Amino acid sequence: MRIAILGGTGDIGEGLALRLAADTSHTVVVGSRNESKAADSADSYESRLTNHDIERAIEYADNTTATIDADVVVLAIPPHHVSDVINTLVEQEVLADQVLITPAVGMRGDGAGLHYDPPSTGSITELVAKRAPDSTTVVGAFHNLAADRLADLDADLGVDTLVVADDEEVRQRVIDLGNELTGIRALSAGPLANATEVESVTPLVINIARYNDGMHDVGVKFS
């Protein structure tokens, strides 16, 4: 598969690009609004993989070009940009039959910690699904992974990621993709209507990291 990571220069994008390149044989394309930024990141990721004795080419493109010929598009962009990016992709008519994966979570902070702060549609995953064309299958996945830990190829993960999608066959394909990543177990959390419960784990793990010694970059596991 050809996997485009829009916002592939950002924190969660970096980790996903590195892990997908390290652990799978899929083509990885780093996308960015700015093609030269994408090129710089792809170059740096290749070097880091080489340092781990992994020789892998990482492709790059601007977000639009990256989307056009991808099988899977990951919206690895900050939550407050998701709406703009999906609207732009729709206007540019570059979304067709791709699988569109969204890991973004809306949060707000106060003195106590971080709190789940979804858009009025209920979840970012459902917002993306509402905006994307019917031919594109929207999947929520990779929400609750600590970016630094994901991007550290020496770090053992041992965490779960939850996958929501209305199309069961596509949901299973993304679960299979998640399970290709070493140390990640992908589980189904059902249809998109269950995305809220999945997204809201992200502020929780950040709060747990804050309030418990030695739990920096903590992930979640179900057992």
Added chain:
Amino acid sequence: MRIAILGGTGDIGEGLALRLAADTSHTVVVGSRNESKAADSADSYESRLTNHDIERAIEYADNTTATIDADVVVLAIPPHHVSDVINTLVEQEVLADQVLITPAVGMRGDGAGLHYDPPSTGSITELVAKRAPDSTTVVGAFHNLAADRLADLDADLGVDTLVVADDEEVRQRVIDLGNELTGIRALSAGPLANATEVESVTPLVINIARYNDGMHDVGVKFS
């Protein structure tokens, strides 16, 4: 400590009473609206403990009496009864300097799964804190434990429970109490303002149990 479990005849109350009696030396009091129901449950719990070679007396009382002389009161009651029970305890003036633990979670279901459905105050934990007298310290804990698994003394737990409270010293005392239970690790999730993120894990684990083979009664672990 003297621990009263209001609703100690119900599903989560049953598990907490059994585990507290089996794993700690605290006095366990089963509370119920109906004293004779409480007596029947206490008797049955003692028999089950005896079957596991644990000789422990379980006390019983109606909810009001159980509350009066307890150090810790657990509101192990269904979410839709929490408001009535706390209002009654306040009217009866039986809440003083107890630690009041609430494990209840408001949920609603649809075809896709269960969804977090908190009261308008933000979380059941915060609702209880708003209603309880200032002298009573409210703590959210034991939300995400599968009742059947908790009540099965042969079941290995290996799960985490999250504790929220504004009073740090009391929060730590409840964390210590949780850690006395074999197979449970209690973690801090910070002040009561973070209760929403803790409570909303409960519908998520139920959805995961539904959508993944072999994950019946699943719990959560952070690592």
